[in-house]
Amino acid sequence: MTGMDTQEHQIDLGHLMAFDPLHHFPSPPTSREELVKECLQKGTVLVQLIADALFNLPSTEDIDGPLVKLPPPMTRLPREKHLPKPKPPTKWELFAKAKGIKNRKKDKIVYDEQTGTWKRRHGYDRVNDDKDIPIIEAKMTDEPGEDPFAKRQAEKKKRVEKHEKNRLQNLKQAVKVGALPSHIQLAATALPITGTQAAPKKASKNELQDIASMAAAATASGGKFDKKLVGEKPEKHKGKYRKFLPVVEGTGIGSQEKQQTEKVLNRLISKNSHEILNVDKAINMYNVKKEKKRKNQRGKDSSTSSKLKPKKQLQKKSLKKGGSSKKGKSK
């Protein structure tokens, strides 16, 4: 709505703005007060013009005062965010459109055949729940060993996973266009597996503290004269990295020197020998397998079918006798 005056005043009612492009000041303006007064005068004129146009709009009576419907603003101002892009149709939507499948409205309450009552379709105590099925009749194609209830549950789980995967694919398509719904974010969970490297494990708090204390000691003086911060853990392995045996041996268990040299020797030999048997480990494995076998035997006595026996063969490791290799790699 432009002003209907002789002077060219531009009035934008949507913004309650008025613009007088024809006024120019005689240069230079005389004094500050004069300037202010003149500005206020001109301002009053303009504001009066806006008010004229405003109060002449059709108004409705409201509790607080007269309500007026403003026209949309004329001056265009830039948006602050981009226009929302429409979502691309999902795979199912495309398929339904191609086939002509229409969406049918489903009732919230459905009649349950089994109990003969009206139950809700989704949620607590729903119609066709998996846990309410008492009997599943066996078909000829069924294998005797499997549990049909567990099978149903596994199938449902697979279906749900498939739906989630499809949903993720649809969202990825939306991201490509730039139309991801505002309440959803796609986040990367783990780094992709490159070659044989596994995904790097997240360091725990304690591990980080240890590493931090190690890094703190990486100064020229070995961290001896640095002030310790609050909450900093002291070093786990401080100072000495070499153990020197005492010169004079006191009364004790045995000769430490002999033990030390034996340790070194064993390490050297074990590295080069190939026929190493870790006796402790072998004994443990044998015991564990024996326990498992005993458990399965007990299970076999209670169950009827013989085909449930696990097809595991127990392999006994031969005990080799080697002199110095007895104390091979001891843990």
Added chain:
Amino acid sequence: MLKIKTPKSGKARREIEKRAPKLVESGKKTLILQGTKTSNVLNAVLTEIYHLKKDSAVRYTRKNENIRPFESGGETSLEFFSLKTDCSIFVFGSHSKKRPDNLVIGRTYDHHIYDLVEVGVENFKSMESFTYDKKLSPKVGSKPFIAFIGEGFESVDELKHLKEVLLDLLRGEVVENLNLAGLDHAYICTAVSSNRVFFTHCAMRLKKSGTIVPRMELVEVGPSMDLVVRRHRLPNDSVRKEAMKTAKEQPKKKVKNVSQDVIQGKVGKIYVPDQQVGSVALPYKAKGLKRERREAKMKHETNDRAPKKQKENSE
């Protein structure tokens, strides 16, 4: 491996929806912050702008060293703050020897810098220095009148840009229905010369006149300052085109239970719930009614005894 993350609480969901891009946008929020050095004048200016836009502004009071709006690398902090507080206009104040009392008013589009205008503040008079009748003081959040005077706003490029930015900064919420009783203040911007704008804020007094339209009187209330335009940066053409795009008119939402009939015109259905006429509570308790009931009760009691005796006698 991608994972779908959705907000777990309703509050978070509502907040995210508020920040999502919409077809029709409402008022922009303003971010007011400062650089390494500020002067007294500049501090006062920034606080007063914050008070003027109290509801829709965020004020940061710390010094920000690495914000240099006109340099290519110094905008990242601003964009991050804009993203964090969901503000699309910012007012950045700084003071240096070369540019004393400097204000950079800028806008963002999609949280990237859209355009900038740098002005210097001179002859600042704060809100406290004006004396006026306190009853006239404008309320926070009311829609202001904005007036631009001077041919400079049309002829000089920088002033044209400044006019647009000031309009965006001062206009407040975009409303469709306006209550005429709530109009109380106006901003007056006058282009005094080709690079100087006199800005002032006035309260409006509506006086009775003969017609429906009241007579306006302006009383200077708020901060008044001279803005000297220093530098400005216009937006890129492509970004500008995209930002100026408007949405097509949305199809009107269907109103339920209303239909158009050729003969009868607009026909609507009103569903009235069952009325329990008997058990409706009476809106008033007449004293006379109470007394009547009391008397009737007493009479009833005496009557009760009498007829019983009669019956027995008859039988």
